[in-house]
Amino acid sequence: MECHWSDTAAPTGLPAPLPQSAAYATALTALGRRVIHARLTDSGRDLAQAQLILRSAGRLGTLAYLPRGPVWAQPPSPAQQRTTLHLLRHTLPALGPVALIANAETPYQDTAHHTLGHSALITPQHIATLDLRPDDDTRLATQNPKWRNHLRAAGRKGLRIMNAPLPPDPDHWLLRAEAKQRSIRRYANLPLSLPLTLSRLAPHQTRIFTAWVGETPIAAMLFLLHPPQASYHIGWTGPQGRAASAHHLLLWHASLWLRSKKITGLDLGTLETDINPGLARFKIGSGATARPLGHTWLDAPLVTPLGRLLRPARRLKCGGGATIS
Incomplete structure (x- = not known):
């Protein structure tokens, strides 16, 4: 060799x-x-x-x-x-x-x-991976029933879902919200300079999905693309977004868009059942599979x-x- x-x-x-x-x-x-x-x-x-x-x-x-x-x-x-x-x-x-x-x-x-x-x-650690190859009905069937009900309820809220590459703006509202969130909850993640740099050098490899009510963003999720896979990177939601189950709708829309771009798998990141059990349930409820590293x-x-x-x-x-x- x-x-x-x-x-x-x-x-x-x-x-x-x-x-x-x-x-x-x-x-x-x-x-x-x-x-x-x-x-x-x-x-x-x-x-x-x-x-x-x-x-x-x-x-x-x-x-x-x-x-x-x-x-x-x-x-x-x-x-x-x-x-x-x-x-x-x-x-x-x-x-x-x-x-x-x-x-x-x-x-x-x-x-x-x-x-x-x-x-x-x-x-x-354990990570959650979402297989994007099956058709929509099959993927809906693999979701936890409660998760699927939240998704359907969010679809009736009249939220406007938009997606675009992440702008190369260090003052972007999602990056500021994530920085504040990290400071309050005291958790570590990859530096925010990484997606910002990628948005400048290869903007097509970043994608931000945002839920809007009127002109106000109430939730967002950022994904990094590395075909044929993609990774969830950061997300934010406020009280209005949580009440509307906006992240359920954002993840579903993102999975549809990613699959249309020939992405076959989505890495949702680590499962920290002891530190953040709610987030772990959200990831697994989406139909993702837990597997150990x-x-x-x-x-x-x-x-x-x-x-x-x-x-x-x-x-x-x-x-x-x-x-x-």
Whole structure:
């Protein structure tokens, strides 16, 4: 297996999560981050791609971050996964020793990290994904009945639903509302400079859906497009929007529009049932499927060799409920 490195990503058309997309790399590069791309091949055949974010640690070397990757062309064998993870750290063109932090996309990938002696840093999260391929009637049938009733009620409220690319305006009302919301609720998310930068460099890869009553916006949802998938990014609603179930109607309209643009799947983000159970119920009620990601892992000099020595004594519970030993 060979690993080919480049500062620019070659389009592959593979379904990839937002952190492994070209849109994400474009925005981060414009914000001054160094993003590097790996193409994994075997006898000239493409196997996988990976997008890493690099940060210098001075004399200590380089810290590489692999969010939700690699992205595979076909389901990999355990040996292919182990070889790929080894190559990503040991062939990375960077100065000094390299420490790799990787978010495993699936619990299946945890096995390769564990076998290689990597250290688990963070337990898995669950995300909600909405399949946009079925027809409207099928998708309506998969919704929770209470969610579907809210959608139908919202459709009778006379709300005006509009959509457009996000304007490259740092003072846009949705960005200001999101910043205020983060300050009050004290939650973290990707910086607002990311969608703003993307709206300037690739406006067609942003889409804001807004519910209006007269000339007043009462709710909005922003999506980032990375075909053939898209990701929900931020949203806001006020008392009038909540009373009208505006977000139910916005998500339904957004799903219809995205499917018309050949988007096949929508990532609704993490499910935080302990911190925000209402939002988790909203996502799952829409017909989305909950699935676990893998752990967050550290592969670093000195640490990983010790992990291999200790591996037989360690047991790891995966996001899917299985145990690796």
